[in-house]
Amino acid sequence: MSPYRSALITGASSGIGRALSLALAGPGAALHLSGRDATRLDDTATACRAKGATVQAAVLDVTDAASMAAWIAAAGPLDLVVANAGISGGTGNGAGETAAQTRAIFAVNLDGALNTVLPALEAMRAQPARGGKRGTIAVIASIAALLPTPNAPAYGASKAAIDTWARASSPAAAAAGILLASVCPGFIRTAMTAANRYKMPGLMEADQAAQIILAGLAAGRDRIIFPWWMGLVARIVGALPFGRRLLARQGSKAALPDPARSGT
Numbered sequence: 444m445s446p447y448r449s450a451l452i453t454g455a456s457s458g459i460g461r462a463l464s465l466a467l468a469g470p471g472a473a474l475h476l477s478g479r480d481a482t483r484l485d486d487t488a489t490a491c492r493a494k495g496a497t498v499q500a501a502v503l504d505v506t507d508a509a510s511m512a513a514w515i516a517a518a519g520p521l522d523l524v525v526a527n528a529g530i531s532g533g534t535g536n537g538a539g540e541t542a543a544q545t546r547a548i549f550a551v552n553l554d555g556a557l558n559t560v561l562p563a564l565e566a567m568r569a570q571p572a573r574g575g576k577r578g579t580i581a582v583i584a585s586i587a588a589l590l591p592t593p594n595a596p597a598y599g600a601s602k603a604a605i606d607t608w609a610r611a612s613s614p615a616a617a618a619a620g621i622l623l624a625s626v627c628p629g630f631i632r633t634a635m636t637a638a639n640r641y642k643m644p645g646l647m648e649a650d651q652a653a654q655i656i657l658a659g660l661a662a663g664r665d666r667i668i669f670p671w672w673m674g675l676v677a678r679i680v681g682a683l684p685f686g687r688r689l690l691a692r693q694g695s696k697a698a699l700p701d702p703a704r705s706g707t
């Protein structure tokens with residue numbers, strides 16, 4: 444039985460967000476789900492309703508700060524908010540990252556996450572505490588946050604920024620009774636990684652990732668890095684003076700086909 448009766452998740456139309464939504468769905472669960480693709484979002488909502496959850500689905504772009512704030516404020520009391528929506532793109536065009544790709548990735552992965560977490564913090568601060576706790580907020584960063592990846596500079600940097608921001612902000616959130624957690628997954632099999640043309644050690648299914656994330660949050664962890672051994676390897680490679688040269692030999696992730704759309 445999930446400890447989260449009401450949850451709000453961005454990027455619920457695919458991959459990890461869809462898996463989290465399904466893992467939380469059940470009788471008594473109230474889910475607020477968003478994404479940009481109405482058909483895939485509706486598919487997630489229907490599957491969650493079939494498991495007994497009440498679902499409000501909203502087609503929203505996380506870069507639209509005003510709409511995100513209005514959506515979150517209108518959701519009512521929330522036990523869990525997950526800033527999951529993200530895009531990825533690398534240097535796969537052979538010419539490095541374009542300015543448009545760099546800005547698109549930061550806009551979704553950093554600004555979009557802040558557009559979710561900042562209104563969520565405000566809303567949770569105003570809701571009553573139960574047993575000293577007001578709620579849980581998670582940002583889905585990445586193990587890419589732990590090391591500079593030459594094949595996807597904007598992706599890694601955007602994830603490092605949101606990871607550092609969440610970790611630095613979590614003590615103040617904790618003082619207000621809110622668990623603010625940064626989640627750093629390794630490779631998860633989703634539409635995002637389907638574009639990768641290189642080895643993905645430890646590749647994991649999205650439903651397994653969702654279980655690990657929810658168990659870590661329920662245990663009160665404010666940083667969840669998995670698989671643990673990949674986190675260790677990333678820190679070691681990131682600390683080596685020749686680490687970036689090693690990483691540069693890894694194949695390149697495909698460039699974003701259209702910076703205005705997801706990497707999916």
Ligand SMILES: NC(=O)c1ccc[n+]([C@@H]2O[C@H](COP(=O)([O-])OP(=O)(O)OC[C@H]3O[C@@H](n4cnc5c(N)ncnc54)[C@H](OP(=O)(O)O)[C@@H]3O)[C@@H](O)[C@H]2O)c1
Pocket residue numbers: 453454455456457458459460477478479480481483484503504505506527528529530531551555583584585586627628629630631632633634635636704705706707
């Ligand atoms: N897969 C991995 O190996 C991996 C590893 C570490 C971290 N992550 C992170 O996990 C999160 C989920 O990724 P995933 O692997 O599940 O990828 P995915 O299957 O491509 O799903 C990405 C989700 O983000 C949504 N999204 C993208 N841009 C958006 C925008 N501007 N506004 C609203 N929603 C937007 C997409 O919605 P629409 O398609 O409806 O636009 C989709 O639901 C991302 O933050 C990603 O960086 C993934």
